Amino acid sequence: MALVLKRREIPxxxxxxxxxxxxxxxxxxxxxxxxxxxxxxxxxxxxxSYVLGVTSLFRYHLTxxxxxxxxxxxxxxxxVCVFVYLLSGxxxxxxxxxxxxxxxxxxxxxxxxxxxxxxxxILSYVGFYMYTIFFRGAxxxxxxxxxxxxxxxxxxxxxxxxxxxLWEGFGPLGDxxxxxINTGSYRGIMIGVxxxxxxxxVRAMLGYERAFLGELSRGAE
Amino acid sequence: xxxxxxxxxxxLTDRLVFLVFIILVAIxxxxxxxxPIPVTDATKKSFKLMDSLKSGxxxxxxxxxxxxxxxxxxxxxxxxxxxxxxxxxxxxxKVILFGTxxxxxxxxxxxxxxxxxxxxxPLRYGEDWVxxxxxxxxxxxxxxxxxxxxGTCKVDVYGKRVEEIPMMRxxxxxxxxxxxxxxxxxxxxxxxxxxxxxxxxxxxxxxCQTLFASVPWIMPYVDKGSITGYVADQxxxxxxxxxxxxLGMGATFMxxxxxxHLYGIALIVMANVHYLYTRSKTSKSKEEK
Amino acid sequence: xEWYIAVIEAVMMLFxxxxxxxxxxxxxxxxxxxxxxxxxxxxxxxIDVLLKRVFVPLATGxxxxxxxxxxxxxxxxxxxxxxxxxxxxxxxxxxxxxxGSGVAVMGAIKPxxxxxxxxxxxxxxxxxxxxxxxxxxxxxxxxxxxxxxxxPVGWLRHAATVGxxxxxxxxxxxxxxxxxxxxxxxxxxxxxxxxxxxxxxxxLAVAVMAFDVVSGRKRPATx
Numbered sequence: 001m002a003l004v005l006k007r008r009e010i011p012x013x014x015x016x017x018x019x020x021x022x023x024x025x026x027x028x029x030x031x032x033x034x035x036x037x038x039x040x041x042x043x044x045x046x047x048x049s050y051v052l053g054v055t056s057l058f059r060y061h062l063t064x065x066x067x068x069x070x071x072x073x074x075x076x077x078x079x080v081c082v083f084v085y086l087l088s089g090x091x092x093x094x095x096x097x098x099x100x101x102x103x104x105x106x107x108x109x110x111x112x113x114x115x116x117x118x119x120x121x122i123l124s125y126v127g128f129y130m131y132t133i134f135f136r137g138a139x140x141x142x143x144x145x146x147x148x149x150x151x152x153x154x155x156x157x158x159x160x161x162x163x164x165x166l167w168e169g170f171g172p173l174g175d176x177x178x179x180x181i182n183t184g185s186y187r188g189i190m191i192g193v194x195x196x197x198x199x200x201x202v203r204a205m206l207g208y209e210r211a212f213l214g215e216l217s218r219g220a221e
Numbered sequence: 222x223x224x225x226x227x228x229x230x231x232x233l234t235d236r237l238v239f240l241v242f243i244i245l246v247a248i249x250x251x252x253x254x255x256x257p258i259p260v261t262d263a264t265k266k267s268f269k270l271m272d273s274l275k276s277g278x279x280x281x282x283x284x285x286x287x288x289x290x291x292x293x294x295x296x297x298x299x300x301x302x303x304x305x306x307x308x309x310x311x312x313x314x315k316v317i318l319f320g321t322x323x324x325x326x327x328x329x330x331x332x333x334x335x336x337x338x339x340x341x342x343p344l345r346y347g348e349d350w351v352x353x354x355x356x357x358x359x360x361x362x363x364x365x366x367x368x369x370x371x372g373t374c375k376v377d378v379y380g381k382r383v384e385e386i387p388m389m390r391x392x393x394x395x396x397x398x399x400x401x402x403x404x405x406x407x408x409x410x411x412x413x414x415x416x417x418x419x420x421x422x423x424x425x426x427x428x429c430q431t432l433f434a435s436v437p438w439i440m441p442y443v444d445k446g447s448i449t450g451y452v453a454d455q456x457x458x459x460x461x462x463x464x465x466x467x468l469g470m471g472a473t474f475m476x477x478x479x480x481x482h483l484y485g486i487a488l489i490v491m492a493n494v495h496y497l498y499t500r501s502k503t504s505k506s507k508e509e510k
Numbered sequence: 511x512e513w514y515i516a517v518i519e520a521v522m523m524l525f526x527x528x529x530x531x532x533x534x535x536x537x538x539x540x541x542x543x544x545x546x547x548x549x550x551x552x553x554x555x556x557i558d559v560l561l562k563r564v565f566v567p568l569a570t571g572x573x574x575x576x577x578x579x580x581x582x583x584x585x586x587x588x589x590x591x592x593x594x595x596x597x598x599x600x601x602x603x604x605x606x607x608x609x610g611s612g613v614a615v616m617g618a619i620k621p622x623x624x625x626x627x628x629x630x631x632x633x634x635x636x637x638x639x640x641x642x643x644x645x646x647x648x649x650x651x652x653x654x655x656x657x658x659x660x661x662p663v664g665w666l667r668h669a670a671t672v673g674x675x676x677x678x679x680x681x682x683x684x685x686x687x688x689x690x691x692x693x694x695x696x697x698x699x700x701x702x703x704x705x706x707x708x709x710x711x712x713x714l715a716v717a718v719m720a721f722d723v724v725s726g727r728k729r730p731a732t733x
Contacts, residue, residue, distance in 0.1 A: 005597065006597040008600070010600075010601065010604075011601055011603060012604065014601055014604035014605055014608060015604040015605075015607055015608040015611070016608070018604070018605055019609070019611045019612035019615065020612070022608075022609065022612030022616060023612055023615065023616055032368070036365070036368050036369045036372065037576050038605075038609055039361060039364050039365040039369075039373075039613070040365060040372050040373070040576060040580070041576065041579065041580040041583065041605065041609070042361045042365075042605065042606055042609035042610065043356070043357060043358040043361055043373065044563070044564060044577070044580035044581065044583075044584055045580065045583060045584050045602055045605060045606045046357040046358040046359075046361065046362075046606065047357050047556065047559050047560050047563065048560070048587050048588075048602075049584075049587055049602075049606065050324070050555075050556045050559075051552070051553060051556040051557075052588075054549050054553055057545070058549070071538060074538050075542070077539065077542045077543065077546060078542040078545055078546035080546070081542070081543055081545075081546025081547050081549075081550060082546050082547075082549045082550040082553070083550070084550065085546070085547050085550025085551055085554065086550045086554050089551075089554035089558075090554065090557070094557060094558045094561060095380065095557070095560075095561025095562050095565075095566055096376065096379060096380015096381075096562050097380070097561075109515075110547060111328050111551060112328070112332065113519050113522075114522055114543065114547060115288065115544065115547040115548060115551065116288040116328070116332070117519045117520075117522035117523045117526070118522045118523075118525065118526050118540055118543060118544035118547075119287070119288050119289040119548070120291055120292065120523070120526075120698065121522065121523045121524075121525070121540070121699060122289070122526045122541070122544060123289035123290065123695055124526075124527075124695035124696040124699055125529070125530070126692045127692040127693040127694070127696040127697075128238075128239050128242065128530060128696065130485070130689055130692050130693065131238050131242055131485065131488060132235050132238060134485050134488040134489050134492065135234070135238050135488045135491075135492055136492070138488070138489045140493050140496070140497075141496075144675065145678070147675060147678045147679055147682065148679070148681050148682040148685070149489060149493070149682065150682070151679045151682025151683060151686065152489070152686040153486055153686070154682075154686065155683050155687055156482045156485060157482070157486070158686070159433065159456060159478075159482065159686065159689075159690050160478055160479045160481075160482035160483070161257065161258050161259065161475050161476075161479050162479035162480075162482065162483060163479075163482070164259050165256055165257070174686075175261075176641075177679065177683050178436070178437065178687075179440065179444075179641075180641045180644050180645055180648075181644065181648060181676060181679045181680060181683070182437045182440055182679070182680045182683040182684075183440040183444050183645055184644060184645035184646070184647070184648025184652070184676065185652045185673075185676045185677055185679070185680035186438060186440060186441050186680060187441045187626045187645070187652075188648065188649045188650070188651075188652025188653045188655075188656070188673070189656075189680075190441055190622050190626050191622070191623055191649075191653060192653065192656050193622065194618045194619070194622030194626075195623065197614060197615060197618050198615055198618065198619075201611050201614075201615050204607075204611065212603060213600050213603065213604075236530065236531065239530050242693075242696075243696075243700065246696070246697055246700055247700055247704045250697075250700055250701055250705075251704055251705075289695075290695070291698065292694055292695050292697065292698020292699065293691055293694040293695060293698075323552075324551065324552055325551075327555060328551075355555060355559060357559055360610065360613055360617075361609055361610055364613040375562075375563050375567075376563060380562050380566070410622070411617075413617075413621040413622075414617025414621055414622070415613070415617050417620070417621055419621075419625075432691035433687045433688075433690040434684065434687050434688040434690075434691040434692070435691075436687055437680065437683050437687060441626055442621060445625045445626065445628070447621040447625060454691055455694045470698075473701070474697050474698070474701075477697045477700070478690060478693065478694070478697065481689070481697065482690070485689050
């Protein structure tokens with residue numbers, strides 16, 4: 001019995017039944033209350049799964065400290081930060097219960113004045129890398145890349161106010177590329193993405209895609 | 222005298238490119254140029270949609286953002302919030318706020334509420350506006366909200382149950398909502414998939430506030446009416462603030478954006494001129510051989 | 511804002527940006543601070559929503575049978591740490607992924623596929639008709655370009671070539687709009703780094719960099 005329960009077909013069957021139930025309700029309207037309840041369950045499952053991802057990163061850094069790997073001291077900083085933030089957050093009020101105001105103020109300081117600038121700073125690298133892309137990669141090696149570069153420059157002058165100050169035509173020209181050429185092409189891409197989404201869903205129902213169960217997909221074995 | 226040690230991750234030329242960018246962009250911040258920001262039809266349309274809200278209409282503002290993209294997402298969202306709270310005060314529009322992405326959207330909402338405090342402070346919480354914080358589940362939460370608002374929202378950010386919030390009575394599904402302002406820094410596909418005005422009779426319009434990089438992606442939806450309007454990034458914020466008649470963060474950024482764009486164009490031109498020059502030199506030396 | 515808070519914000523931003531100069535202890539410290547605080551934040555928010563929406567309603571008798579069932583399924587996620595019972599967690603994953611997929615597929619059919627197949631009239635007055643024609647050609651040729659089921663020979667090859675032209679123009683639009691989003695982040699940060707008191711922290715950072723460059727010149731060559 002235990003061996004039967006461990007079979008991978010059971011979670012795949014659960015996946016298939018749940019998604020087909022939602023689709024059947026969408027097309028027929030047969031059981032809206034069941035569909036609503038199922039979606040409600042998924043939201044609750046999301047909350048439980050959210051915490052899971054934290055534990056693996058935690059274990060990785062604890063191992064680094066145990067083994068005294070290179071830069072292990074920074075892992076100590078990381079673990080301390082986790083506990084400082086968590087403690088100040090829990091003492092400051094959690095789950096709708098009010099807590100110690102000073103702890104809440106310290107917690108607010110940590111996310112607004114320490115975490116937020118660090119996150120913004122790390123994400124802002126993308127802006128700098130854009131310029132290295134232009135500097136190193138924007139070479140017109142063929143006619144099609146040339147088309148791309150010309151349209152890029154037109155759109156950059158359409159988007160920035162200085163473009164319209166230089167020549168008013170950049171506005172309507174850029175808008176035409178965005179509203180007509182771009183829309184037409186993205187429509188084709190979107191149809192492909194939509195069909196691909198359904199294809200992956202069918203493969204998952206048939207058991208070919210098993211990545212969500214933590215296994216290799218059939219064919220990749 | 223020792224030789225120069227190679228310094229770290231990036232080549233020297235890349236670091237010079239970064240330095241020139243920082244200097245160029247810092248100049249208009251210290252001394253604004255004041256270039257006019259032409260208001261596009263897209264922002265005008267979104268402004269008109271928001272302005273069409275009447276007494277008793279329900280406006281949902283959903284934020285799928287994080288603090289990492291604060292400087293792109295916050296200017297237009299703060300402009301939208303200012304407009305929404307002004308409408309709540311002047312016309313009795315009801316405003317519902319929440320976020321569906323990661324937990325970061327809760328602190329993002331807190332941050333933009335801090336900046337717009339003078340606008341919501343005179344209002345009555347629970348009767349004019351309500352904040353549900355983070356509703357976990359991404360697209361699943363959006364699907365749940367569309368079908369069962371009370372069951373999905375359950376408690377607000379302070380832990381108060383939805384049954385005890387006066388303005389939430391009578392709001393059962395998405396058809397009871399008049400308009401949606403959906404702010405995203407990642408995937409705008411979820412808005413037309415789950416909250417399309419073509420699917421829900423009572424829902425009159427949806428506005429997508431997104432990164433300018435996502436505007437090409439949402440254009441097919443805008444063309445078909447699955448998304449009614451859009452406000453994009455800092456540029457959209459500057460335009461929206463001009464329509465509101467009170468300039469804020471968005472307008473300040475646009476001068477720096479202009480110089481940043483000119484710098485990008487200069488780099489593209491320089492790179493291509495250098496490439497064509499070296500290519501002609503190489504082909505000439507091959508011919509000579 | 512208090513001056514010391516602005517100084518701390520500027521210090522954090524410059525910790526992150528110091529990687530643009532080179533890998534250094536300040537960047538590593540900032541990186542680990544960021545990850546540590548974000549992990550703590552994730553845990554705090556997770557506990558907060560679970561208490562508010564699950565455990566407090568259950569404890570105060572306001573929970574439904576559905577809530578109890580969902581809670582049991584949610585707790586099954588944590589059986590992954592108990593090897594003999596780890597298979598139970600996959601059942602909960604099945605439910606979660608099933609709902610996620612069902613919801614996405616439901617939404618994909620109309621707006622992403624069926625809706626996009628409709629096209630406006632080519633004979634509409636003015637530019638509208640011409641634009642509709644161009645959009646139809648762009649859509650059809652893009653689909654032809656991505657059609658890998660058939661070998662691109664004959665008319666399909668020509669259609670794919672036209673599709674390639676439209677796609678390159680489309681990517682040009684995307685690249686042109688990309689810059690505004692991505693340089694928005696550093697511009698926002700520079701607003702705090704070039705005005706007092708953040709500018710004093712920036713000048714200190716420049717001095718540290720200059721010292722590093724000068725001391726780098728004096729270091730012996732490494733093999």
